[in-house]
Amino acid sequence: MPEFKKIYLDAREMEHPEPLEKAMKIIQSLDDNSYLYMLHRKNPLPLIDLAKGHLLKVLTQEDENNQWHILICKNNTIDLSDFLNA
Amino acid sequence: MLNQNGLSLDQAPPIFVVFRFFFVGALFGILSGLFVLFFQETIFNAHSTEAIILTHTLTLGVMLSFMFGALFQMLPVIAGIKLTSPDLKANLLLYPFIVGIIALLFAFKLTTVSWLFLLASVLLGGSLLGIIVILLKNLFSLENHTSTSKGTTYTLLSLGIAVLFALYLTGTLAGVTEGSAYSHIKEAHYSFGLYGWIALLIISISFQVIEMFYVTPPFPKLFLNYMPATLFILLLLASLVGIFYPSIWLLADILLALLLGSYAVLTLKRFTQRKRPLTDATVWFWRLGLSSLLLSMLSLLLTLFIDYDPIKALSYIAFSSFGLSIVFAMFYKIVPFLTWFHLNSQGYISPPMMHQIIHPKMMMKHLYIHTATIVTFIFAIFIPQLIFLAGLLTILSFGWAGYQVVNAHLLYRKTQKTGKKFNMGSMY
Numbered sequence: 001m002p003e004f005k006k007i008y009l010d011a012r013e014m015e016h017p018e019p020l021e022k023a024m025k026i027i028q029s030l031d032d033n034s035y036l037y038m039l040h041r042k043n044p045l046p047l048i049d050l051a052k053g054h055l056l057k058v059l060t061q062e063d064e065n066n067q068w069h070i071l072i073c074k075n076n077t078i079d080l081s082d083f084l085n086a
Numbered sequence: 087m088l089n090q091n092g093l094s095l096d097q098a099p100p101i102f103v104v105f106r107f108f109f110v111g112a113l114f115g116i117l118s119g120l121f122v123l124f125f126q127e128t129i130f131n132a133h134s135t136e137a138i139i140l141t142h143t144l145t146l147g148v149m150l151s152f153m154f155g156a157l158f159q160m161l162p163v164i165a166g167i168k169l170t171s172p173d174l175k176a177n178l179l180l181y182p183f184i185v186g187i188i189a190l191l192f193a194f195k196l197t198t199v200s201w202l203f204l205l206a207s208v209l210l211g212g213s214l215l216g217i218i219v220i221l222l223k224n225l226f227s228l229e230n231h232t233s234t235s236k237g238t239t240y241t242l243l244s245l246g247i248a249v250l251f252a253l254y255l256t257g258t259l260a261g262v263t264e265g266s267a268y269s270h271i272k273e274a275h276y277s278f279g280l281y282g283w284i285a286l287l288i289i290s291i292s293f294q295v296i297e298m299f300y301v302t303p304p305f306p307k308l309f310l311n312y313m314p315a316t317l318f319i320l321l322l323l324a325s326l327v328g329i330f331y332p333s334i335w336l337l338a339d340i341l342l343a344l345l346l347g348s349y350a351v352l353t354l355k356r357f358t359q360r361k362r363p364l365t366d367a368t369v370w371f372w373r374l375g376l377s378s379l380l381l382s383m384l385s386l387l388l389t390l391f392i393d394y395d396p397i398k399a400l401s402y403i404a405f406s407s408f409g410l411s412i413v414f415a416m417f418y419k420i421v422p423f424l425t426w427f428h429l430n431s432q433g434y435i436s437p438p439m440m441h442q443i444i445h446p447k448m449m450m451k452h453l454y455i456h457t458a459t460i461v462t463f464i465f466a467i468f469i470p471q472l473i474f475l476a477g478l479l480t481i482l483s484f485g486w487a488g489y490q491v492v493n494a495h496l497l498y499r500k501t502q503k504t505g506k507k508f509n510m511g512s513m514y
Contacts, residue, residue: 016299
């Protein structure tokens with residue numbers, strides 16, 4: 001498997017609208033070999049809506065601590081579940 | 087495969103639906119300021135025609151406009167409700183609503199022209215009850231309710247009841263109904279309007295946005311689950327029992343003051359428990375609004391036992407400050423977010439950031455103007471000459487809000503005309 005660059009964003013203690021703006025900046029800079037790994041206290045529906053609207057691949061999962069893991073990439077051949085909790 | 091048209095935007099209403107409501111709200115706010123200049127200290131007597139005109143300009147023209155604008159934006163997000171044809175529904179509400187308010191204000195002034203009350207009843211009753219039924223139908227069909235969606239359901243039921251009571255009152259004033267229960271229905275009408283609609287809507291929305299926007303601990307489960315229903319049932323019981331025992335309102339008012347006062351204290355405490363206590367204007371608008379609610383409830387309690395007009399006036403001003411401060415707090419969250427979100431969804435490379443759409447300094451300046459307005463109104467109870475300054479500050483405050491809507495609209499249009507679009511998914 002090729003090396004994929006993880007761009008990490010811990011937004012758990014960020015106030016609105018910082019997580020959304022920072023995540024969008026990162027999304028715009030993604031290439032085929034990078035992905036966004038975001039941690040959030042809520043499921044950021046507007047961000048997911050925006051990412052899906054731009055035909056990006058999105059994976060969201062809530063863990064046992066009620067924290068949301070949001071993974072977004074541009075390369076549709078990537079299986080994002082491989083990177084979950086990585 | 088680039089999605090040049092941007093998002094499907096299933097979850098967001100057309101931006102101009104929200105902007106239109108906010109702009110209309112700001113215009114009615116400016117009208118309120120003009121009324122203050124003309125009516126002067128007569129507005130402090132709640133039974134005067136002038137006070138009734140000003141109250142309805144503020145509650146219907148300002149609060150309802152801003153709150154429906156916010157509801158159109160927030161219902162898809164907080165409750166997952168997808169309104170079909172939101173633009174059409176908003177227009178069917180907004181235009182009869184505007185004409186209806188104007189007819190009602192004239193009807194209050196020209197009491198002999200009874201058809202104005204009928205016109206206002208048809209326009210306001212038709213538009214408001216229509217949208218309430220549509221929104222309630224959507225809310226009732228939800229499979230999974232949150233405390234916010236449940237609270238919003240009670241809120242809309244309260245508004246519906248307030249409107250039905252209003253129709254009885256305008257029917258009486260127009261000479262259509264006899265009006266034997268006029269005084270009782272009037273009390274129930276403003277209780278449902280002020281506490282069931284304005285206060286409960288703010289409370290229900292706050293259950294979600296305080297924790298989400300300001301990273302605070304969540305509200306206690308007991309409060310989330312039972313507060314909206316308790317408030318609604320209390321109002322309903324008081325309205326029913328009050329037909330036979332009007333003095334029940336004394337007990338109801340005490341319980342209302344305790345409920346709303348405890349909400350204010352609980353929420354103010356949440357603002358001291360933020361994980362990253364960055365302070366912006368919206369935080370201060372919330373704090374001012376909640377402190378005003380507490381002051382309003384304390385003065386309401388006092389008015390039940392002490393017949394002193396300045397305390398009554400203080401209660402009205404503080405309640406208005408509660409509603410308006412939180413309306414402004416939400417306004418400054420919604421307008422930049424919605425502009426940014428729509429431009430991003432359309433794929434513009436560098437749309438203005440939220441702080442560029444409305445600069446934090448502009449919000450802080452509005453906070454100062456708004457606070458000065460409230461303080462001036464309170465001093466004007468004792469120094470009547472200050473009422474002119476209070477009127478001018480009201481005009482400035484709502485003019486400021488209106489300018490922010492126009493500015494965001496122009497920025498949005500400018501980006502659409504000159505901005506370059508991002509090619510995010512074009513290679514797949």
